[in-house]
Amino acid sequence: MDFIRVTENPTSYERPQAGVDPADARGALLHTQAQARTPGSALPAQARAGETPQGTPVTAGGSSDPEHSQPAVAETDTHRPRPTPEAIPAQPGQEGTARGGPGGQERRSGQGVPGSRPTPMRRDGDRLRFVGAATRRIARGIDLDEIVMGLCRATVPTFADAILVYLRDPLPVGDERPTGPVVLRLRRTDRIPEERDTDGGFIAAQPPEPAELSTVTSELCEVRPGGALAEVLRGVRPVFADAPAARAALPELLGDAAESIVPGGRRAILAPLRGRRRVIGAAVFLRRPERIPFETDDLLVAAQLATHSALGIDKAVLYGREAYIADELQRTMLPEHLPRPTGVRLASRYLPAAETARVGGDWYDAIPLPGSRVALVVGDVMGHSMTSAAIMGQLRTTAQTLAGLDLPPQEVLHHLDEQAQRLGTDRMATCLYAVYDPVTHRITIANAGHPPPVLLHLGGRAEVLRVPPGAPIGVGGVDFEAVELDAPAGATLLLYTDGLVESRLRDVWTGIEQLRERLAATAQLTGPDHPPPLEALCDEVLDMLGPGDRDDDIALLAARFDGIAPSDVASWLLEPEDSAPGRARRLARSALGRWELDELSDSVELLVSEVVTNAVRYASRPVTLRLLRTDVLRCEVVDDVPQLPRLRQARATDEGGRGLYLVNRLARRWGATRLSAGKVVWFELNLL
Numbered sequence: 001m002d003f004i005r006v007t008e009n010p011t012s013y014e015r016p017q018a019g020v021d022p023a024d025a026r027g028a029l030l031h032t033q034a035q036a037r038t039p040g041s042a043l044p045a046q047a048r049a050g051e052t053p054q055g056t057p058v059t060a061g062g063s064s065d066p067e068h069s070q071p072a073v074a075e076t077d078t079h080r081p082r083p084t085p086e087a088i089p090a091q092p093g094q095e096g097t098a099r100g101g102p103g104g105q106e107r108r109s110g111q112g113v114p115g116s117r118p119t120p121m122r123r124d125g126d127r128l129r130f131v132g133a134a135t136r137r138i139a140r141g142i143d144l145d146e147i148v149m150g151l152c153r154a155t156v157p158t159f160a161d162a163i164l165v166y167l168r169d170p171l172p173v174g175d176e177r178p179t180g181p182v183v184l185r186l187r188r189t190d191r192i193p194e195e196r197d198t199d200g201g202f203i204a205a206q207p208p209e210p211a212e213l214s215t216v217t218s219e220l221c222e223v224r225p226g227g228a229l230a231e232v233l234r235g236v237r238p239v240f241a242d243a244p245a246a247r248a249a250l251p252e253l254l255g256d257a258a259e260s261i262v263p264g265g266r267r268a269i270l271a272p273l274r275g276r277r278r279v280i281g282a283a284v285f286l287r288r289p290e291r292i293p294f295e296t297d298d299l300l301v302a303a304q305l306a307t308h309s310a311l312g313i314d315k316a317v318l319y320g321r322e323a324y325i326a327d328e329l330q331r332t333m334l335p336e337h338l339p340r341p342t343g344v345r346l347a348s349r350y351l352p353a354a355e356t357a358r359v360g361g362d363w364y365d366a367i368p369l370p371g372s373r374v375a376l377v378v379g380d381v382m383g384h385s386m387t388s389a390a391i392m393g394q395l396r397t398t399a400q401t402l403a404g405l406d407l408p409p410q411e412v413l414h415h416l417d418e419q420a421q422r423l424g425t426d427r428m429a430t431c432l433y434a435v436y437d438p439v440t441h442r443i444t445i446a447n448a449g450h451p452p453p454v455l456l457h458l459g460g461r462a463e464v465l466r467v468p469p470g471a472p473i474g475v476g477g478v479d480f481e482a483v484e485l486d487a488p489a490g491a492t493l494l495l496y497t498d499g500l501v502e503s504r505l506r507d508v509w510t511g512i513e514q515l516r517e518r519l520a521a522t523a524q525l526t527g528p529d530h531p532p533p534l535e536a537l538c539d540e541v542l543d544m545l546g547p548g549d550r551d552d553d554i555a556l557l558a559a560r561f562d563g564i565a566p567s568d569v570a571s572w573l574l575e576p577e578d579s580a581p582g583r584a585r586r587l588a589r590s591a592l593g594r595w596e597l598d599e600l601s602d603s604v605e606l607l608v609s610e611v612v613t614n615a616v617r618y619a620s621r622p623v624t625l626r627l628l629r630t631d632v633l634r635c636e637v638v639d640d641v642p643q644l645p646r647l648r649q650a651r652a653t654d655e656g657g658r659g660l661y662l663v664n665r666l667a668r669r670w671g672a673t674r675l676s677a678g679k680v681v682w683f684e685l686n687l688l
Contacts, residue, residue: 127297127298127300127301130158130159130301131301131304131305133154134151134154134155134159134304134305134308135304135305135308137150137153137154138150138151138154138305138308138309138312139308139312141312141316142316142319143316143319143320144167144171144313144316144317144320145188146316147309147312147313147316148165148167148187148188148309148313149188150309150312151163151165151283151305151309152165152188152189152190153190154305155285155305156190156191159285159298159301159302159305160269160285160286160287161191161286161287161288161291162189162190162191162285162286163189163190163191163283163284163285163286164186164188164189164254164283164284164286165186165187165188165189165273165281165282165283165309166184166185166186166187166221166253166281166282166283166284167184167185167187167273167280167281167313168182168183168184168185168279168280168281169183169184169185169220171280171313171317172277172278172280172317173317173318173321181222181223181225182222182223182230183220183221183222183223184220184221184222184223184253184281184282185219185220185221186219186220187281191286221252221253221255223252224252227249227252228245228248228249228252229248229249229252229253231245231249232245232246232249232270232272232282233272233279233282234279235272236272236274236279237272237299237303238269238270238271238272238299238302238303238306239269239270239299240266240268240269240294240299241262241263241266241267241268241269241270242264242265242266246268246270249270250262250268250270250284253270253282253284254284261286262284262286263286263287263288263289264289265293266293266294266295267286267287267288267289267291267293267294268284268285268286268287268294269284269285269294269298269299269302270282270283270284271283271284271285271302271303271305271306272306273306273309273310273313274306274307274310275310275311275313275314276311276314280310280313280314281310281313283302283305283306283309285302326359326386329359329386329389330350330352330359330360330389332393333359333363333389333392333393333396334350334363334364334555335348335364335365335366338366339366339367339368339374341366341368341372341373341374341438342372342438342564342628342630342631342634343372343436343438343439343561343562343563343564343630344374344436344438344559344560344561344562344563345534345559345560345562346366346534346557346558346559346560347534347535347537347538347557347558347560348364348538348555348556348557348558349538349539349542349554349555349556350362350364350553350554350555350556351499351542351553351554352384352553353384353499353551353552353553359384359385359386359388359389360381360383360384360385360388360389360392360552360553361379361380361381361382361383361384361388361389361391361392361429361553362378362379362380362381362384362392362497362499362552362553362554362555363377363378363379363380363381363392363395363396363555364377364378364379364495364555364556364557365377365378365396365399365400365557366557366559367399367400367403367404369403369406369435369673370406370636370638370673370675370680370682371437371439371626371636371638371680372437372438372439372564372628372634372636373435373436373437373438374435374436374438374559375403375409375433375434375435376433376434376435376436376493376495376557376559377396377399377403377431377432377433377434377495377557378431378432378450378495378496378497378555378557379392379395379396379399379429379430379431379432379450379473379497379555380429380430380431380450380497380498380499380555381395381427381428381429382428382429384552384553391420391423391427391429392429394419394423395416395419395420395429395431395473398415398416398419399412399416399431399433402415402416404673404674405674405676406673406674406675406676407676408435408444408446408482408676409433409434409435409444409445409446409480409482410446410479410480410481410482412433412446413431413433413446413447413448413470413473413480414479414480416429416431416448416473417448417473417474417475417476417478417480418476420473420474421474421476426474427474428472428473428474428475429448429472429473429474430448430449430450430451430472430473430497430498431447431448431449431450431473432445432446432447432448432450432451432453432467432495433445433446433448434446434453434493434495436487436493436559436561438561438562438563438564439563439564439569439628441486441487441488441489441561441563442484442485442486442487443484443485443486443487443493443561444482444483444484444485445465445467445482445483445484445485446467446470446480446481446482446483447467447468447469447470447480448470448471448472448473448480449469449470449471449472449473450469450497450498451496451497451498451501451508451512452464452465452466452467452469452512453465453467453493453494453495453496454493454494454512454515454516454519455487455491455492455493455494456491456492456493456494456519456520456523456531456537457488457490457491458488458489458490458491458528458529458531459523459528460520460523460524460528461520462516462517462519462520462523463516464512464516465485466483467483468481468483487561487563488561488563489561489562489563490531490560490561490562491531491560491561492519492531492532492534492537492558492559492560492561493558493559493561494515494519494541494556494557494558495556495557495558495559496515496541496554496555496556496557497552497553497554497555497556498552499551499552499553499554499555500515500541500542500545500554500556501514501515502551502552503551503552504551514544515541515544518540518541518544519537519541522537522540531560534558534560537558538556538558541556542554542556564628564630568595568628568629568630569626569627569628569629570587570591570626570627571624571625571626571627572584572587572624572625572626573622573623573624573625574612574616574622574623574624574625575622575623576615576616576619576620576621576622576623576639577616578616580612580613580616580623581608581609581612581613581616582609584608584609584612584625585605585608585609587625588601588604588605588608588625588627588635589601589604589605591627592604592627595629597629597633597687597688599688600633600685600687600688603666603685604633604635604685606662606666607635607662607663607666607667607683607685608625608635608637610659610660610662610663611635611637611659611663611681611683612625612637613659614645614659614660614681615637615639615641615681616639618639618641618643619639619640619641620640621639621640623637623638623639624636624637624638624639625637626638629687631687632668632684632685632686632687633684633685633686633687634682634683634684635682635683635684635685636680636681636682637680637681637682638675638678638679638680639678639679640677640678641678641679642674642675642678642679643679644672644673644674644679645660645672645681646660647660647661647664663683666685667683667684667685668683668684668685668686669683669684670682670683670684671683
């Protein structure tokens, strides 16, 4: 009795293991354990003259091991030849062909049967086992290329000598209705090599390039409505190449080289690939002229292969679309580009928890504020799902809106807490909100259950800042406390989420201490007078993650405090009276003279006069005028009136309304921002 075993081999071409006959070096391998029997003998051909191939005497029971002896096989057993070196049943008419050498010993050199003539599976059991192994291999693929490659590797050479796979371009997704004509693109080709090893296996050479078939076929094929190819694809069922419909469809699919590629007779099968809703491509299975043609039952095999491949391709396309949506969602939730505020440099990183969980609830942000300040925000919504990402997006938008109102950090967290409660009772998040002022070199921080930031000083000392932890956002009914700390020039503030410091292998405080030590060690490499480069510092921090430390997504925001030197700042208080614009012009001219920017005096005096005039007209308290010299010249005018000025086109008969028009024409940039108690109007000029 023959026993058939199905195994799989992921390698394209390799030698079989010792004592094993490879049926398929690329897909399902059919191994027959029964030995070939010579006519008139009850023993295998290799066990003649009372010896096994190794020379061990055979017992009367037919086995060299008395404990595992088997009854002798009767001489009337049905003769079944040994498989060819490719382990595919022998060709019809070759059953009686002698395959042994002198003395009845079987030769394993592959010379008994031509190695270039593999034959198809002859029994239904072989086909079922092959289809099972092939579909399992196809189902293992996740993306499109893996599935198509699985189809090619599973069918060549066991089922066919060559295969061509065409897919729609572009592939439809889900319920989308494609627009325009149906176009098929050659996605992949594969074939068996021309040469064989004398040991019955494949030669140890590189797999053939797919271009060997694609160079003689059409890469693109437009399916004509009502044409022969359209009819075959609409019929869904595979057809032989000698069928009338296929004879007309193959030239349309393969181009002018169809006659030279497709052998005569039933040696080619055209199988449409139908997904869940529509035909998405076609596969062509080819056999060489010296190999026996396909049989009718092979159409069922081709149908199974085409169906499983098409469903897998549909799955891969849907998975790819979901991954694309997740990537786009995460990208839009996070800042595409960090701003470049005055007196601070920024760098950031984001790492998802895993390739299968690309979106999460971690976020970071940097928001420019009035007075050349900047708000630094980092937060973490519990979980890393699409829901967490959606909640994160709402909280980030709320934080940006609150920052635009120039609220204190503790007030921002309080409003975020209220927003989280409106989103749901189980919406929990942690957040740290900090405001840096480059003029005063101070930073104000409020925390809502988030890991504390780490400040790396210029000398190389890393310090975990003492910030009141507070309760997470969403708890409700709690107060948040803000602290104001020094932010010396050259220092670096590192804000991060707990995924960087906490994992299954370490608790959060152990991770924070390791982070502090890593920052200090990195700063030692550049010396006490030079802080480490910001981008390299972020990469160095992420390198501290070990193999088991990626349990959560990670958001990282690093801020290098450069500050603005006191000598580059000029500030005055102006009483809201008619003489204020003239005094503002004189003060601005004097400051520009000290900075050796006299060439800007005319433009600055004109713009300062217009802005201060608008401020003192409605203000009831002193107006603040401030000039900042950095890479640009910035002028800020602060008053206690909350109404923002609007740019409008003055008519020829109007006596006023031209001040902001002049600012808009002469300034590099300008804007107006509402404060908690008033507003600030600012403009910038390029330094000459």
